[in-house]
Amino acid sequence: MAVDTPVREPVTPPSRTRARGVLGSWDLLVLVALIAVIVVGSLTIDGVGNPRFYRFVILEAIPIALIALPMTLIVITGEIDLSVASTVGLTCSVMGWLWQAGVTSLPLLIAISLALGAVLGAVNGIFVTVFGLPSLAVTIGTLALYRGLAYVVLGDKAVADYPISWTTNMIAPIPGTVVPWFVLVVAVLALLFGVLLHATPIGRGLYAIGNNAEASAYSGIAVLKTKFWLFVATGMVAALAGVFWTFRFASARADNANGLELSVVAAVLLGGVSIFGGRGGLLGVVAAVALLGTLRNALQLADVPANALTIVTGTLLIASVVGPNVVRMARGRLRRRPPPGERTQP
Amino acid sequence: MTAPTTAVHRVFVVRELGIALALVLLVGVTFAVNTRFLSAQNVKDLLLGSTILAILAVGQAIVIITRNVDLSVGSILGLAAFATGNLFVSNPGMPIPVALLAGIGLGALCGAVNGGLIAAARVPALVVTLGTLYVFRGVDYTWATGKQINAADMPHNFLALGTRSILGVPVLALFAVVVLIGAGIFLRSYRSGRELYAIGSDPDAARLYGIPVGRRVFWAFVASGALAGLAGVLHAARFGTIDANAGLGSELNVVAAVVVGGVAIFGGSGSVYGAALGAVLLTTIGSALPVLGINPFWQRAAVGVLILAAIGLDRSLAVRLARRLRGGSDRGR
Numbered sequence: 001m002a003v004d005t006p007v008r009e010p011v012t013p014p015s016r017t018r019a020r021g022v023l024g025s026w027d028l029l030v031l032v033a034l035i036a037v038i039v040v041g042s043l044t045i046d047g048v049g050n051p052r053f054y055r056f057v058i059l060e061a062i063p064i065a066l067i068a069l070p071m072t073l074i075v076i077t078g079e080i081d082l083s084v085a086s087t088v089g090l091t092c093s094v095m096g097w098l099w100q101a102g103v104t105s106l107p108l109l110i111a112i113s114l115a116l117g118a119v120l121g122a123v124n125g126i127f128v129t130v131f132g133l134p135s136l137a138v139t140i141g142t143l144a145l146y147r148g149l150a151y152v153v154l155g156d157k158a159v160a161d162y163p164i165s166w167t168t169n170m171i172a173p174i175p176g177t178v179v180p181w182f183v184l185v186v187a188v189l190a191l192l193f194g195v196l197l198h199a200t201p202i203g204r205g206l207y208a209i210g211n212n213a214e215a216s217a218y219s220g221i222a223v224l225k226t227k228f229w230l231f232v233a234t235g236m237v238a239a240l241a242g243v244f245w246t247f248r249f250a251s252a253r254a255d256n257a258n259g260l261e262l263s264v265v266a267a268v269l270l271g272g273v274s275i276f277g278g279r280g281g282l283l284g285v286v287a288a289v290a291l292l293g294t295l296r297n298a299l300q301l302a303d304v305p306a307n308a309l310t311i312v313t314g315t316l317l318i319a320s321v322v323g324p325n326v327v328r329m330a331r332g333r334l335r336r337r338p339p340p341g342e343r344t345q346p
Numbered sequence: 347m348t349a350p351t352t353a354v355h356r357v358f359v360v361r362e363l364g365i366a367l368a369l370v371l372l373v374g375v376t377f378a379v380n381t382r383f384l385s386a387q388n389v390k391d392l393l394l395g396s397t398i399l400a401i402l403a404v405g406q407a408i409v410i411i412t413r414n415v416d417l418s419v420g421s422i423l424g425l426a427a428f429a430t431g432n433l434f435v436s437n438p439g440m441p442i443p444v445a446l447l448a449g450i451g452l453g454a455l456c457g458a459v460n461g462g463l464i465a466a467a468r469v470p471a472l473v474v475t476l477g478t479l480y481v482f483r484g485v486d487y488t489w490a491t492g493k494q495i496n497a498a499d500m501p502h503n504f505l506a507l508g509t510r511s512i513l514g515v516p517v518l519a520l521f522a523v524v525v526l527i528g529a530g531i532f533l534r535s536y537r538s539g540r541e542l543y544a545i546g547s548d549p550d551a552a553r554l555y556g557i558p559v560g561r562r563v564f565w566a567f568v569a570s571g572a573l574a575g576l577a578g579v580l581h582a583a584r585f586g587t588i589d590a591n592a593g594l595g596s597e598l599n600v601v602a603a604v605v606v607g608g609v610a611i612f613g614g615s616g617s618v619y620g621a622a623l624g625a626v627l628l629t630t631i632g633s634a635l636p637v638l639g640i641n642p643f644w645q646r647a648a649v650g651v652l653i654l655a656a657i658g659l660d661r662s663l664a665v666r667l668a669r670r671l672r673g674g675s676d677r678g679r
Contacts, residue, residue, distance in 0.1 A: 082598070127654065136415075137611040137657045140598055145650025151643040259595055262417075266476060275470045307487035307590065314480030321469040321477075 026272035026324075027284035034291040041298040048298050051178040058180055059171060059248065061293035063088070063241040063257065065186050065286065067264045068271075069193045070234040072285045075268055076197070077227055078210045078277025079128060079135040084238040085260035086146035087120050089253075091242030093150040096159030096252025106166060113239045120146060121235020125228035143261065150254040159252040170247035182244060189237065194282045202226070210277025266313060267292055270320045292316070361608040361616075361663060365623045365656075369630060376634040383637050386514060392630055393519040394508075394584065398423075398577045400522045400625040402596070403603040404529050405573030407621035409566050410604055411533070413546040413613030414464065414471035416567060419574040419600055421482035422456045423593035426578025428486055431495030431588045434504065442504050446579050453575015454568050456482055461567030465560035471567075479597060483590075490590035497586030508584035518580050522622070525573060529618045542566060546613025602649065603628050606656040610664075627652070 042049035067084045074081050091113045103109060120142070127138040174181045197203040208216040209223050217223045246252045271288035273280025295316075296309050376383045402419050409416045426449040433440055433448055456478070463474045497505055510517050533539040545552045545559050553559050582588050601611075607624025609616025631652070632645050 127658075131658060131661065133657050133661055134611050137605050138654065140602055140605065141650050141653030141657065143598060143650070144602060144646050144653060148644065148647025148650055152641065152647055155643055262476060262479070266480070269473050269476070275473055305487065305491065308484050310480040310487070311484030314477040314482075314484060316477075317480070318463065318469075318474055318477035321473045322463060322467045325467050325469055 027281055027287065030271060030284050030287040030291055034287050034294065037291060037295050037298060041294070045298055045302045047301045053297065053301070055173065055178045055180065057290075057293045057297045058183055060297070061289055062180070062182055062186055062248075063245055063260065064264055064267055064293070065289045066189065066241045066244070067234070067238050067260070068267050068285050068289055069186075069189055069282065070230065070237045071264050071268050072271070072273055072280065072282055073193060073197055073206055074135075074227075074230050074234055075265075075273045075275065076206050076210045076277055076280055077230065078213065079227060079230075080139065080265070080275075081121075081124060081135065081231060081234050082139040082261045082265070083120070083124060083142040083146055084234060084241075084264060085257045086143045086150065087117055087235055087238035088242040088245055088257035088260065089150040089255060090120065090146045090153070091116060091239040092246045092252040092256040093154035093254045095243065095246050096157075097153050099159055099162065099252070110243055113243050114236050117235040117237070117239025117242070118232050119235070120239075121232040122228070124235065125231030128231065129224040129228045147254070147258075154252065154254045156254065160250055162247065162250060167247045167250040170244065185240075190282065190286055197282055206230075207278055210274075210279070263292075263313075266317050270317055272320070361660070362620045362623065364659065365607060365620060365627060369623060369627045372627070372630055372634055376637050379639070380637045383634070388633070390511060390514070390516055392626075392633060394516050395633065396626040396629040397516070397518045397522045398581055398584070399596075399600065399603055399629060400622040401525055401573050401577045401580070402600040403607065403621040403625040404522075404525055404618045405570035406600045406604045407607070407609045407616060407618045408529060408533070408542065409471070409570045410601070410609050410611065411546045411613055411616060412542050412563050412566050413549060414563060414566065415475065415601065415611075416457075416460060416570045417472065417475040417597045417601075418456065418460060418478040418482055419570060419577075420593040420596035421479050421486065422453050422571055422574035423578040423581060423596065424590060425456065425482050425486045425489075426450075426453050426575040427581045427588045427592040428490055428495070428578075428590060430579045430582040431500060432489075434500045435495060438501065440501075442501075442507065445504065446576070449575045449579035449582075450572045451575065453578065454572035456575070457568040457571015458564070460571065461564035464567065465564040483594070486590045492590075494587060494589040495582075500582070500586065504583055505586055508580070508586070518584060521576065521580060525576070526618060526622050529569075533618060538562060538565075543614055546610075546615075548614075599628070600625075602653050606652055608656065608660060610660060611657070624656075 038048075047053055067088075071081060071084065094116055095109055095113055098109060098112065103112075124135070124139055124142055127133050127142075128135045170182065171180055173179055174184070195203075197206060205216065205221045205226060208219070208221055209226065213223050242256070245256050249256075267289045268280075268285050269275060270292065271280065271285030273285060292313060295312060299309055299312065300306055373384070382388065402423070406416055406419060429452050430445050430449050433445060460471070460475055460478055463469060463478075464471050507517050512520065533542065541552070541557045541562055544555065544557055545562055549559055578592070581592055585592075603625040604616075604621045605611055605624070606627060607616065607620035607622065609621055628649055631648050632642075635645050635648065636642050
């Protein structure tokens with residue numbers, strides 16, 4: 001959405017330039033904020049220094065962290081996937097339904113879930129790449145569709161009679177620590193996506209697509225194929241988050257993770273990824289997930305009412321785009337930027 | 347000049363007729379299955395149910411036409427609804443127009459915050475309104491602190507707004523009609539209304555042409571906020587019970603209604619009439635399914651299919667239009 005450029009000379013929409021310009025190290029800034037919250041929190045709020053506090057923060061942050069990984073890559077290519085939370089919900093429903101239907105093998109349940117996630121992601125990918133429809137609109141559609149199917153599959157029932165060992169194992173700590181072992185899964189995936197994004201030609205291609213999809217296509221990048229597989233990957237990771245969600249709360253319900261999509265998008269944007277694509281990195285996003293989770297829980301311990309905490313999330317999000325722009329304007333227009341790319345998005 | 351303009355115009359007429367036709371078809375089939383679907387009471391319920399979504403959709407359409415989006419409308423609705431209830435609690439004798447003005451004013455203020463940030467700090471609307479979605483809702487929660495305002499706290503004649511009809515048409519729906527016609531005339535016949543389309547088609551070109559893009563976008567957000575505020579007051583009148591959760595999660599429904607109504611998600615085309623029809627269609631599906639003997643759990647899935655079908659249809663219309671503007675032949679895509 002380029003309502004924002006000044007009148008006289010053509011200038012790139014500012015949020016595109018924010019990672020490069022004023023705060024070349026947005027990642028660093030978010031990391032510093034995270035450390036500051038941890039230090040100040042443990043000094044001033046009773047309980048924040050406690051290892052159990054972090055165990056809770058981590059458990060809460062895992063689904064958002066998981067989905068934020070592929071979402072980062074998607075947003076960098078200039079697309080978005082708002083259907084992720086509904087994918088979580090549908091996965092939970094199908095798992096609950098299968099369990100009731102007598103499928104009691106855990107590996108099979110997980111395999112079916114991941115396959116389902118891949119299919120749901122592929123549906124998004126086909127609409128976006130084959131039919132050329134805007135992902136924002138498509139995934140609002142599949143957000144309703146997948147959540148609707150979740151209700152069709154399971155109704156308003158909750159399936160909660162999983163073996164205790166499954167549900168406790170899912171949130172069990174790494175032996176000798178308080179850190180839930182599932183963090184390792186997140187870490188491995190973060191590493192995978194991080195290497196893919198920052199250390200491979202495919203990753204460079206994602207930035208190129210986000211900056212100018214047409215030019216990337218002419219320079220030999222398989223734009224549509226790349227986007228398609230990103231949607232598939234997002235669906236699979238969201239399904240994995242659904243598996244975690246089911247066992248973490250020992251409850252498969254159609255409304256699981258309702259509204260989570262906006263939390264994920266908020267974390268990705270706060271992490272420094274430009275909504276127009278082409279800018280941002282995975283480190284900043286992971287730090288942003290941790291920052292939001294820690295801040296929320298710390299303030300909760302400080303008796304700030306849970307619901308009012310959304311003000312903090314919102315303010316951080318707005319500050320993350322407004323702040324750099326204001327600083328940039330204040331510094332004056334030192335550099336001339338290349339003319340804006342033709343693709344702009346809401 | 348007239349040939350392309352006519353072609354463009356025809357496509358949009360077709361688009362709105364299409365959704366009207368879908369609505370007629372849905373109502374017709376449902377009526378054939380059960381004639382009570384069009385009983386006076388049920389029609390009234392349908393209109394009442396569509397009103398709030400339609401008003402939100404009109405505001406959202408104005409914003410989306412400028413190639414922006416307003417995700418904060420659900421939170422603004424909640425805030426305005428609670429404010430209205432709260433005003434009645436502290437001033438029991440307050441006249442209804444004052445309540446309406448207060449809600450609209452509060453909504454406009456929230457919209458001005460959105461528009462101001464977007465136009466002045468030059469930041470993307472999706473990010474800003476996602477942020478204010480959280481902030482406005484948080485303010486609402488903090489203000490309400492778990493309190494709930496009940497019908498008993500509000501005057502009778504205010505609540506009657508939500509139930510009373512004039513000639514069989516619910517008063518609430520009349521609000522939506524007035525808003526719709528007002529916005530429709532403005533977008534169609536006023537210079538600044540047309541400029542909103544120009545901005546949405548190509549912001550850079552609009553700027554070069556001399557359109558005050560920032561100012562127009564600012565006022566589009568103020569309008570969207572004001573309408574969300576109005577929707578909040580009407581929500582209070584209709585439901586009588588308000589807590590801080592009013593309108594929670596409705597933002598994507600509103601965008602869905604607008605998209606189903608044929609407003610292009612990247613701006614520049616569509617009309618508020620289409621958006622309002624989209625809102626009515628989405629609401630009607632919800633009440634038609636049980637009558638048709640379909641499990642109501644299918645409702646959301648049906649809405650999803652409808653959204654996908656609508657954007658697919660728009661895409662094929664756009665491709666056909668582009669072909670026709672190029673001179674008829676099938677070159678290119």
